[in-house]
Amino acid sequence: MIFDGGRVHAQNQLDFGPDMSPPGIYFTSVNRKVIHQGHKNRIGLIRIDEAEQGLFVESLEEPQPDEDNLAPGGEADFRQGLHVDHHYLADDAPHFLGTISFALCAMTAHNLGFASISLVAGGGRG
Numbered sequence: 001m002i003f004d005g006g007r008v009h010a011q012n013q014l015d016f017g018p019d020m021s022p023p024g025i026y027f028t029s030v031n032r033k034v035i036h037q038g039h040k041n042r043i044g045l046i047r048i049d050e051a052e053q054g055l056f057v058e059s060l061e062e063p064q065p066d067e068d069n070l071a072p073g074g075e076a077d078f079r080q081g082l083h084v085d086h087h088y089l090a091d092d093a094p095h096f097l098g099t100i101s102f103a104l105c106a107m108t109a110h111n112l113g114f115a116s117i118s119l120v121a122g123g124g125r126g
Contacts (some may be wrong), residue, residue: 001087001101002042013044021085021089022046022118034097039088043105048081048116081116082109 003009006029013023024046035041082105089098102119109117 001105002029003031003034036088036090041087042085044083046081046083047078077081079115084112084119
């Protein structure tokens with residue numbers, strides 16, 4: 001979700017944000033050509049409780065233990081998740097750019113073994 005020619009800033013968020021974004025490390029990007037004027041896109045890598053898995057893709061293979069995708073710090077009760085906090089595109093951005101960028105992001109998260117993807121969608125109503 002970082003577009004060519006953009007600028008990115010990484011920042012730790014230790015508590016829930018004012019919009020209830022969960023703690024994690026967030027990447028904020030700006031890009032005058034693609035992101036809506038006055039907005040910054042923000043996506044975060046978060047820790048989630050193992051019991052809160054929110055991403056399910058059916059697999060025909062036997063499940064295998066996955067010790068490679070523990071959250072930073074290696075806590076066994078937490079997994080990595082992804083939280084899309086802000087994603088605003090310019091009115092003249094290419095059609096379906098938001099859909100395509102989110103789909104690529106979700107596929108990458110799945111391939112990396114992330115257990116959850118959360119976001120506010122459909123007009124920002126949560």
